[in-house]
Amino acid sequence: MPEPAASLLRFEDVTVSFAPDPPVLNQLSFNVRKGETRVIMGAAGSGKTVVLKTAMGLIQPAAGHVFLFDEDVTNKAEVELFGIRSKIGMLFQESALFDSMTVAQNVAYPLLNQKAIVIPRDQMETAVRNSLSFVELEHTMDKYPSELSGGMRRRVAIARAVVTNPPLLLYDSPTAGLDPITAHTIMALIVKERDANNTTALVVTHRYQDGNLVANFRYNPNSGRLDPVGTGGTKTIFMVMKEGRLVFEGNQTELEACSDSYVSKFVKRPELEAA
Amino acid sequence: MLDTLKGPIQAVQEFYELTGRAIRNVFRKPHYVDDILLQMESIGVGSVPIVLLTGFFSGAVMAMQMGRGLQDYGQTGRTGQFVSIILVRELGPVLTGVMVAGRNSSGIASELGSMKVTEQIDAMRALGTDPNQKLVTPRMIAAAVMLPCLTIIDDFIGMIGGWIMAQVLFSVPPRQYWSTVWRALVWNDVAQGLTKPFVFSFAVSLIGCYYGLRATGGTQGVGRATTQAVVWASIAIFVLDFFLGRIFLGISQIGT
Numbered sequence: 218m219p220e221p222a223a224s225l226l227r228f229e230d231v232t233v234s235f236a237p238d239p240p241v242l243n244q245l246s247f248n249v250r251k252g253e254t255r256v257i258m259g260a261a262g263s264g265k266t267v268v269l270k271t272a273m274g275l276i277q278p279a280a281g282h283v284f285l286f287d288e289d290v291t292n293k294a295e296v297e298l299f300g301i302r303s304k305i306g307m308l309f310q311e312s313a314l315f316d317s318m319t320v321a322q323n324v325a326y327p328l329l330n331q332k333a334i335v336i337p338r339d340q341m342e343t344a345v346r347n348s349l350s351f352v353e354l355e356h357t358m359d360k361y362p363s364e365l366s367g368g369m370r371r372r373v374a375i376a377r378a379v380v381t382n383p384p385l386l387l388y389d390s391p392t393a394g395l396d397p398i399t400a401h402t403i404m405a406l407i408v409k410e411r412d413a414n415n416t417t418a419l420v421v422t423h424r425y426q427d428g429n430l431v432a433n434f435r436y437n438p439n440s441g442r443l444d445p446v447g448t449g450g451t452k453t454i455f456m457v458m459k460e461g462r463l464v465f466e467g468n469q470t471e472l473e474a475c476s477d478s479y480v481s482k483f484v485k486r487p488e489l490e491a492a
Numbered sequence: 493m494l495d496t497l498k499g500p501i502q503a504v505q506e507f508y509e510l511t512g513r514a515i516r517n518v519f520r521k522p523h524y525v526d527d528i529l530l531q532m533e534s535i536g537v538g539s540v541p542i543v544l545l546t547g548f549f550s551g552a553v554m555a556m557q558m559g560r561g562l563q564d565y566g567q568t569g570r571t572g573q574f575v576s577i578i579l580v581r582e583l584g585p586v587l588t589g590v591m592v593a594g595r596n597s598s599g600i601a602s603e604l605g606s607m608k609v610t611e612q613i614d615a616m617r618a619l620g621t622d623p624n625q626k627l628v629t630p631r632m633i634a635a636a637v638m639l640p641c642l643t644i645i646d647d648f649i650g651m652i653g654g655w656i657m658a659q660v661l662f663s664v665p666p667r668q669y670w671s672t673v674w675r676a677l678v679w680n681d682v683a684q685g686l687t688k689p690f691v692f693s694f695a696v697s698l699i700g701c702y703y704g705l706r707a708t709g710g711t712q713g714v715g716r717a718t719t720q721a722v723v724w725a726s727i728a729i730f731v732l733d734f735f736l737g738r739i740f741l742g743i744s745q746i747g748t
Contacts, residue, residue, distance in 0.1 A: 275614050299620045313615035316606075331620035377619075 231281035259458035306378030368399035536638030551650025585688035601721035604704025
């Protein structure tokens, strides 16, 4: 039997609460292994974003343990977390680009500020340029985020998240508030990043088609397009959250077969669409 | 009762934590020199016009009112003395502090608040930067350097305003005015006049940062943070002024 892949992110009975409100995450446990793509779905306020922020150490759990790259990061001091955070790229829901900096400065920010990453000054511009050309926005280097459209800002944020080539990527609602064409472009970039650099990813979304794309398509470096693969062709696991709890964890086939009324609301079935 | 007190006590604790970290970061790397210079330009140079205007007119008004009072005793020649003491000891530091609080505490709170609600603070942390070190410490240092400088400008321009009014309304000779202005001041006044803005600068910058960094709830939350920052920074200036005034009064009494 083959050795299971290394664990990159593990939650053990994690509870997060902002008193006096009820817990936002309630005894949540899951294990993300290298090479997996996790699609996290759930209603608004179910705790999806909090999962990503807790994984990154931006929110500390009230109980339980979070392991990143097999290292317990629970309740570590902010300074101690900087090293391990440099191995993770994160796309925030509203892009979170720094308004006062140009696109190039935004993308260069992790290279300049993450102590664990040492890159010679002369290679910095090349790295920024490569990262921006990955999202096809090389021409926007000197622009400010306010001059870009919502979709472009999201793509710049992806360029900033991947510029350091992190092995683990966290995407918080990458398609929220975007038109279907731009949303598809963003998801295609996420699949491209995953397959071109063999990264592990957590994608928070409430759109089933996003999960479907991630689970059934693979980036073809020769054609530069996404090719369909058979079911189970990618290591994609779906997670559905409800009120801070994990109510479903499994592959796409299991998700589509799930009879739970809450879980099935997130699945777009052809027969339901026709009805 | 305990629940009612919990909120304010927690707020005070959080404020002291922020202050402690900001001061500790002064001695820790990395030092964001560019940000310090940028903030000095924003807090210091940017505030010069309002300081010039308020300083000039406050000095002028003081000379006008004092001169009128002194006229009854035939002592208009001493107008400069009163203008000088009141400006250097009290009005210069407090007026400059309140003006800079209105302009910069609000600016800091709205800038940091916007960054907080658009997740830029979280992004900063995720990308290997301590927001306190990058955002709070530079503002604190910049305010601590610039507020005493602005106060000196305010004091001087106030004296000029007083001189013009003393000359125009009460025909006080310039030589007499400036000589009484100079002679009225002792070292205790100068020390008081520079210590006060230095202490006020922490209220101006740190209260702005505190309310900005705890802003929640979108644009409405940013607006609320901005208002609270200005109100509390202004109140803190008056309260600190009272205690510092009392301390310096005690020092001067020991000296005599």
